[in-house]
Amino acid sequence: MQRSLPPLNALKAFEAAAQCLSFTQAATRLCVTQSAVSRQVKLLEEQLGVALFDRSGGQLRLTAAGQRLLPVLRQSFDRIAWTVGGLGDQQALSRLKINVPPTFASRWLVPRLGRLNALHPSLELSITTRFEDDLLDRNELDGAIRFGAGEWPDIDAELLLQETHVAVCAPHLLEGRRGREVDLTRHTLLHVLRDDDRFHTWEHWLQAAGIDGVETGRGLAFDVLELAIQAAINGVGVTVADRHMIGRELMRGDLVQLLDVEVTGHQSYWLVTRHEQQESTNMALFRRWLRQEVSDPPSDFSEQA
Structure with missing residues (x-):
């Protein structure tokens, strides 16, 4: 023809x-x-x-x-x-190339990769953690996991995880106090930066908790959630974090929740691919595995209180 x-x-x-x-x-x-x-x-x-x-x-x-x-x-x-x-490299055809947000990679994805390898030992992954994945401009990526509202042109997006925000800190910071006995004005607030500003998770959580009089402009700010979580674990201060990212720390007692208050985040984690892209067998396997991990997480990765 x-x-x-x-x-x-x-x-x-x-x-x-x-x-x-x-x-x-x-x-x-x-x-x-x-x-x-x-x-x-x-x-x-x-x-x-x-x-x-x-x-x-x-x-x-x-x-x-x-x-x-x-x-x-x-x-x-x-x-x-x-x-x-x-x-010229048959291994390249079986290798799946994915870009993932840094905190999602270190706290959610990497700890589960042993389970993925056990289920699909022939599936090889290359994982990058660039803040901008350039999925539409670069052809070496098969897909990406993005954090946002799910609205990107020329992109097919599947919702993976909706953020659930809780306020947490190291146990010793509470000094035996619980709940509303904790005076947040006496503790350092830990924030996550968003470009030149910061995410307003503290304001949303305080409003949901009905707590007034806390100056949210003070404290320390980090460019990735991972650093705010590490600071909280090490007793630097109190942070509002996504429960999905700190499930193991809550189970082990490395972090404790201040109040039984959870706030649904305005943004989520999405699996994204190019619009009308023909899905490879490897991407289909990876997609199904992600869905399974989200819907039925193993007990040692529990994301519930």
């Missing part, structure tokens, strides 16, 4: 320009001139007989035809790159 396809360079130029929404940035990515990208895109539009970009108003926007073409083209290029990359 003979295929009637546009030139490869024109398709590559369109994909880069569509992802960047800029001919200049696309040219930098492809190591060519801006005029070359513009010319290739124009050639593609002429061959297809439709406009792929709306160039009005000084901004580059995809038309309906461009929005239809981009995900198919991205998927095709990804599959080619994945297959070609594995031709």
Whole structure:
């Protein structure tokens, strides 16, 4: 069967320009001139007989035809790159590459990997913990676990865990006090940073607990939840943490809960893949295993009080 396809360079130029929404940035990515990208895109539009970009108003926007073409083209290029990359290394074809948030990786995923290996010994994982996974811009990742509201363009997202916030500290900080006997104004509050600000988990928890008079602007702040949890374990102060991340510490008594108050977080952990990406056997195995671990966690990883 003979295929009637546009030139490869024109398709590559369109994909880069569509992802960047800029001919200049696309040219930098492809190591060519801006005029070359513009010319290739124009050639593609002429061959297809439709406009792929709306160039009005000084901004580059995809038309309906461009929005239809981009995900198919991205998927095709990804599959080619994945297959070609594995031709010289058969191990690469069986290796699943996943990016995971640092705290989720260290506290939830890594402790369970022995169970995954026992069930699927042929499944090999490469795990990275970059804050930005660049799933749409880089083809080496098969998928990622993201923390957020689950709304990302051109991404298929499956909910894994909804955050449940509890206030915790090391047992000795309580000095025998329990519940509302604990004066939070006497303890250091531990926060988690969000870009230049911080997550407002303390404000939400205090409101749910009905506690007033606590200055939430004070205390220590960390860029990852893992550090806030470690600080709490070591008696530095009190933090509000996701129960899923501290289940073992609560069971062992390394951390204790201040009050029987839980607050559902505004963000969650999601398994994400590219939209319309053909799912590999390994990704399907990994997805099913994640679902099982979430729905029926082993007793030694209990996330209940």
